[in-house]
Amino acid sequence: MSKEGNKGIFDKEYSRRQFLKISGKGLAGVTLTAAMLSLFGCTQKEVDEGLVATTPLPTGLLVANRAKCVGCQRCETNCSLANDGKAMPYIGRLKMRDNLNVGEEGVAEDYRHGDGIYGVWNFGPTTCKQCKDPKCVAACPVEAIFADPATGARTIDKEKCVGCGTCTNMCPWHMPVVDPETKKSTKCITCGACVAGCPTGALSIVDWKDIAVAM
Ligand code: SF4
Numbered sequence: 729m730s731k732e733g734n735k736g737i738f739d740k741e742y743s744r745r746q747f748l749k750i751s752g753k754g755l756a757g758v759t760l761t762a763a764m765l766s767l768f769g770c771t772q773k774e775v776d777e778g779l780v781a782t783t784p785l786p787t788g789l790l791v792a793n794r795a796k797c798v799g800c801q802r803c804e805t806n807c808s809l810a811n812d813g814k815a816m817p818y819i820g821r822l823k824m825r826d827n828l829n830v831g832e833e834g835v836a837e838d839y840r841h842g843d844g845i846y847g848v849w850n851f852g853p854t855t856c857k858q859c860k861d862p863k864c865v866a867a868c869p870v871e872a873i874f875a876d877p878a879t880g881a882r883t884i885d886k887e888k889c890v891g892c893g894t895c896t897n898m899c900p901w902h903m904p905v906v907d908p909e910t911k912k913s914t915k916c917i918t919c920g921a922c923v924a925g926c927p928t929g930a931l932s933i934v935d936w937k938d939i940a941v942a943m
């Protein structure tokens with residue numbers, strides 16, 4: 729491989745490592761370059777106010793700008809339309825709400841699975857982190873979840889899945905959801921349908937190579 733070719737790969741890996749350190753949460757406190765702000769479609773003020781969050785995906789970075797999100801959940805609908813051929817936000821792989829459960833034990837994630845008194849809808853993006861050491865993969869009793877060779881996305885083999893819901897319970901963010909109609913689990917494969925469905929441009933997937941250039 730040429731020297732230039734190697735440099736490209738190293739830049740890409742460097743950028744990925746840098747962003748893995750700060751991604752999966754808000755970027756508050758991080759000063760971004762003008763090129764990076766342009767790439768992410770946000771302002772430094774929005775970053776400072778904690779309105780911009782990033783999530784690492786195998787091929788790049790999903791960037792969500794809460795300042796632009798209006799909570800319409802079209803990303804979820806588009807996801808199910810693209811992947812399942814039906815409008816069913818419940819099984820959308822991108823969750824636009826954290827369901828916080830306020831009960832005697834305090835605040836817990838995921839109202840559906842909690843036993844508290846008050847459910848609190850917190851609109852904002854929650855996405856599959858495509859974990860390096862995925863709990864969903866480790867827990868599946870029939871080894872139905874694998875890393876797609878082309879994209880690296882943790883992917884469910886529908887033929888193998890028996891719809892037990894173990895992946896939902898074991899994922900720290902409860903990202904996989906069993907479709908109540910097909911009895912098969914669903915999860916993010918980084919197709920980008922959520923980005924295409926957002927009417928306000930609050931979501932974007934940025935390639936690692938573009939991040940390397942902007943840095
Ligand atoms: S579904 Fe959950 S555990 Fe599995 S890769 Fe995604 S974030 Fe990780």
Ligand code: SF4
Binds near residue numbers: 890
């Ligand atoms: S629902 Fe399917 S993918 Fe999830 S743990 Fe059960 S068999 Fe595995």
